[in-house]
Amino acid sequence: MRLLHKNLCMIAMSLAMVSVGRAAPLVEPTLHIRPQASGAGRVALTLDACGGQTDDRILSALVENKIPATIFVTGIWLKRNAAAVEIMRAHPDLFELENHGGHHIPAVDTPQKIYGIRSAGSPDAVLAEVESGAAALAGTGEPAPKWFRGATAEYSPSAIAMIRKLGFKVAGFSINGDGGSLLGAKETARRIAAAKDGDVIISHINQPTHAAGEGVVQGLLALKAKGLTFVRLDDADADDIGNHGTTD
Numbered sequence: 500m501r502l503l504h505k506n507l508c509m510i511a512m513s514l515a516m517v518s519v520g521r522a523a524p525l526v527e528p529t530l531h532i533r534p535q536a537s538g539a540g541r542v543a544l545t546l547d548a549c550g551g552q553t554d555d556r557i558l559s560a561l562v563e564n565k566i567p568a569t570i571f572v573t574g575i576w577l578k579r580n581a582a583a584v585e586i587m588r589a590h591p592d593l594f595e596l597e598n599h600g601g602h603h604i605p606a607v608d609t610p611q612k613i614y615g616i617r618s619a620g621s622p623d624a625v626l627a628e629v630e631s632g633a634a635a636l637a638g639t640g641e642p643a644p645k646w647f648r649g650a651t652a653e654y655s656p657s658a659i660a661m662i663r664k665l666g667f668k669v670a671g672f673s674i675n676g677d678g679g680s681l682l683g684a685k686e687t688a689r690r691i692a693a694a695k696d697g698d699v700i701i702s703h704i705n706q707p708t709h710a711a712g713e714g715v716v717q718g719l720l721a722l723k724a725k726g727l728t729f730v731r732l733d734d735a736d737a738d739d740i741g742n743h744g745t746t747d
């Protein structure tokens with residue numbers, strides 16, 4: 500009896516180890532663009548439209564100052580922000596729309612919570628999130644997306660491999676401009692203005708009531724004043740450098 504108990508305990512322990520081993524640590528990939536050989540340098544601005552509304556402070560500053568940007572949109576955001584989508588589509592030289600998922604669900608194929616958001620939880624659910632995001636974009640008449648960025652920008656390595664197989668590159672970043680749109684205007688402006696040649700900035704364009712949006716505009720204008728060039732991810736094709744197998 501005692502032996503049986505001991506054996507059962509060992510089986511339970513090894514099962515626990517297997518399940519821990521299966522949940523590989525999540526990764527938050529970085530992305531850079533190859534630095535310019537000469538000039539003041541270039542940076543890529545990426546803005547997430549997770550859900551919610553449109554920050555017109557940012558959208559109008561981009562149009563007025565002719566600053567190109569890559570916008571990661573979800574199916575949810577596209578549905579609720581037709582006017583902003585029209586403005587972006589009216590400036591195809593400025594805006595590249597890419598895939599931020601159908602429902603803003605983290606591309607993690609094991610069940611867990613990331614920043615309080617429930618992960619997709621299975622390989623099928625990751626596929627559904629990526630494919631429904633692409634389908635929502637196709638419905639707007641935009642070119643087919645080539646990049647994917649999952650909600651929270653964290654991934655299980657196996658999810659990254661699946662997304663790559665679907666033909667998307669996975670968009671990391673090198674500068675977290677607005678801390679999930681939760682930072683103050685001053686700190687956001689400081690982070691963005693500190694971008695250097697080759698950096699990829701992430702911020703949000705869906706929180707019109709947050710102070711961070713004002714900082715995004717100030718930071719971008721500071722970079723422009725320093726003479727940096729803004730490129731979109733499709734301009735930097737073949738010049739992108741992502742880790743964790745996100746672009747190669």
Ligand SMILES: [Zn+2]
Binds near residue numbers: 547
């Ligand atoms: Zn998001």
